Amino acid sequence: MALGLVALTPTPVRADDTPLAEQMEILNDAYKAFRRTDDAAEGAKLAREAQAAVVKAFAMTPEFVEKGGHPGGKEKAMAGYRKMTAQLLVTLCEVEEAFLAEDFDKVKELVTPIRDSKKKGHDEFMEEE
Numbered sequence: 001m002a003l004g005l006v007a008l009t010p011t012p013v014r015a016d017d018t019p020l021a022e023q024m025e026i027l028n029d030a031y032k033a034f035r036r037t038d039d040a041a042e043g044a045k046l047a048r049e050a051q052a053a054v055v056k057a058f059a060m061t062p063e064f065v066e067k068g069g070h071p072g073g074k075e076k077a078m079a080g081y082r083k084m085t086a087q088l089l090v091t092l093c094e095v096e097e098a099f100l101a102e103d104f105d106k107v108k109e110l111v112t113p114i115r116d117s118k119k120k121g122h123d124e125f126m127e128e129e
Contacts, residue, residue, distance in 0.1 A: 043099035
């Protein structure tokens with residue numbers, strides 16, 4: 001978080017200071033951890049943590065969309081955001097199932113769509129800095 005030089009200097013608001021950004025950070029941390037683990041129980045637990053963050057994020061509105069920055073308008077943007085978020089949730093459930101089945105090849109196969117989804121979501125629903 002950016003800090004002001006003196007107490008009276010306002011702290012700039014950053015995109016990562018929003019409730020949605022907090023959930024995306026939880027998701028990202030869990031994703032990074034389950035991508036690297038070879039412990040099935042730990043991987044399943046991390047997948048569930050990621051799922052919980054996605055469920056919370058589903059009901060939120062990206063700041064870029066809220067400000068009216070999405071070219072398709074808020075309603076169209078939110079429909080796309082909810083669809084993308086729901087698809088991510090399904091993929092994370094598949095990751096959990098793969099860990100529970102100790103199918104690490106399947107986990108690795110599912111990692112790429114998650115990474116691609118993150119990039120697509122950021123491109124579509126975040127303001128370029």
